[in-house]
Amino acid sequence: MPVPDWVQDAIFYQIFPDRFANGDASIDPPNVQPWGTPPTVWHFQGGDLRGIMQHFDYLLDLGVNALYLNPIFQSASNHRYHTTDYFRIDPRLGTMEDFRAFLDLAHRNDVRVILDGVFNHCGRGFFAFNDILENQEHSPYLSWFHVHNFPVDAYSYGDARDYLGWWGMKGLPKFNTATPAVRRYLLDVARYWVEQGTDGWRLDVPNEIDDDSFWAEFRQVVKSANPDAYILGEIWNPDTRWVGDAHFDGLMHYPVRDALLRLLFAGTLDIPHFAEKVESLLSFYPRENAYAMYVPVGSHDTERLLTKVEGSVEKAKLAFLFQFAYPGAPAVYYGDEIGLTGGKDPECRGAFLWDPKYWNTELRDWVKTLIALRKQFTALRRGGFERLCMDVECGCYAFVRTHADGNVAMVLNAAPDERRYCVTAQPAGWQDGVVLRDLLRAGNEYVVSQGCFELTLPPWSGTLVT
Numbered sequence: 001m002p003v004p005d006w007v008q009d010a011i012f013y014q015i016f017p018d019r020f021a022n023g024d025a026s027i028d029p030p031n032v033q034p035w036g037t038p039p040t041v042w043h044f045q046g047g048d049l050r051g052i053m054q055h056f057d058y059l060l061d062l063g064v065n066a067l068y069l070n071p072i073f074q075s076a077s078n079h080r081y082h083t084t085d086y087f088r089i090d091p092r093l094g095t096m097e098d099f100r101a102f103l104d105l106a107h108r109n110d111v112r113v114i115l116d117g118v119f120n121h122c123g124r125g126f127f128a129f130n131d132i133l134e135n136q137e138h139s140p141y142l143s144w145f146h147v148h149n150f151p152v153d154a155y156s157y158g159d160a161r162d163y164l165g166w167w168g169m170k171g172l173p174k175f176n177t178a179t180p181a182v183r184r185y186l187l188d189v190a191r192y193w194v195e196q197g198t199d200g201w202r203l204d205v206p207n208e209i210d211d212d213s214f215w216a217e218f219r220q221v222v223k224s225a226n227p228d229a230y231i232l233g234e235i236w237n238p239d240t241r242w243v244g245d246a247h248f249d250g251l252m253h254y255p256v257r258d259a260l261l262r263l264l265f266a267g268t269l270d271i272p273h274f275a276e277k278v279e280s281l282l283s284f285y286p287r288e289n290a291y292a293m294y295v296p297v298g299s300h301d302t303e304r305l306l307t308k309v310e311g312s313v314e315k316a317k318l319a320f321l322f323q324f325a326y327p328g329a330p331a332v333y334y335g336d337e338i339g340l341t342g343g344k345d346p347e348c349r350g351a352f353l354w355d356p357k358y359w360n361t362e363l364r365d366w367v368k369t370l371i372a373l374r375k376q377f378t379a380l381r382r383g384g385f386e387r388l389c390m391d392v393e394c395g396c397y398a399f400v401r402t403h404a405d406g407n408v409a410m411v412l413n414a415a416p417d418e419r420r421y422c423v424t425a426q427p428a429g430w431q432d433g434v435v436l437r438d439l440l441r442a443g444n445e446y447v448v449s450q451g452c453f454e455l456t457l458p459p460w461s462g463t464l465v466t
Helices: 005-009 049-054 056-062 096-108 126-139 180-196 212-226 252-268 272-283 313-325 361-376 378-382
Strands: 011-014 067-068 073-075 083-089 112-117 200-203 230-233 295-297 329-333 384-392 396-402 408-414 419-424 435-437 445-447 454-459 461-465
Touching: 005 378, 049 056, 049 096, 056 361, 083 096, 083 180, 096 112, 096 384, 112 180, 126 408, 180 200, 180 212, 212 230, 252 272, 252 295, 252 313, 272 361, 272 396, 313 361, 313 461, 329 361, 361 378, 378 396, 384 419, 396 419, 408 419, 408 454, 445 454, 454 461
Parallel strands: 011 067, 011 329, 067 112, 112 200, 200 230, 295 329
Antiparallel strands: 073 083, 384 396, 396 408, 408 461, 419 454, 435 445
């Protein structure tokens, strides 16, 4: 069961369904907030599947070819991590017919779709847990969860004491996956949605189901339904346990994001340690898994990119540049490309602003260009990786992606002023006299001389050269 080959070519776009676009006001909840209202943990703003379909041209124009949707199954919460029915599309998002139409639209345009699988815990309204609340110690579903005491109290304030809840939350009872019936149920869910045509799963907190046999069986079930399905694990720290034939194809590569933002914003990582970090992470995993990592610079669980870099468009552009040049599948969190801002949850989950007057068009054009270049150059998707230079004092870091179809180098200036760099060309195989062109600054060319090429970069900027 190899890693799906298509993931190396994927450019993901993550959508938080309630906040992307409202395409059918008739299914909004009665207390829906006006679109664009500051987001809260409790309120809905009416985003739905038809909204995504109505704005699919926007996604195609941007150039993405894979979508990751936060949970879409029935739930009482706007983020839908409190699942109450895993076999039903949340009515606030649409119907099964809407979902099939959405999948058909995506696939007709060669766009893959992966869903968020929340299999560690469910919502209090899930049928088996609801039965426990109704029947207490007489419920036939006691073994589905980790119940400690009776009567089971799930709705008063405070942490869960009568049963195990995720992070102690009463609203998120944790499944007991050691129970065969629970395993069968969850694996049936995993198989069902792949059989419906989805292209894989992003798995929420899979490390909290600390059971290798469960994940081995999960992989077998998913891959038997579709050998080309992508299995992505939300693992925040480097750990080889979670990739391979018994676990996942790739992980959400938060360690790369952390290193990048520490370099650009926090000032707690200098160029040598940044280079060591991103290069060691690349060699830490088997190549097929390293190239199947999902590489984010923002997500529904983090501060918005532009907020994280204190509103610096230059630093945001540099973050995107590195992300699109580094091995793995780059992932754009909806709205980051137009400069949406916001702190951690729930602020990072604001509504997409569809009036272009609110867009940072410079940032969006930059992301669109990077997507086009990644599609154009095989090296940026599938090429090898070699460091070209690292200048401790000058803030320079450069590497080359190598491929038989042509090499592409990335050079970045992580310094607050303009710098001129001499970048070695030998690891890229560029000999003296070769003329290199700048892919992001039209008209700029560099001649290799004495084994290197020279270029000048503005503060907090970078470019691609071929």
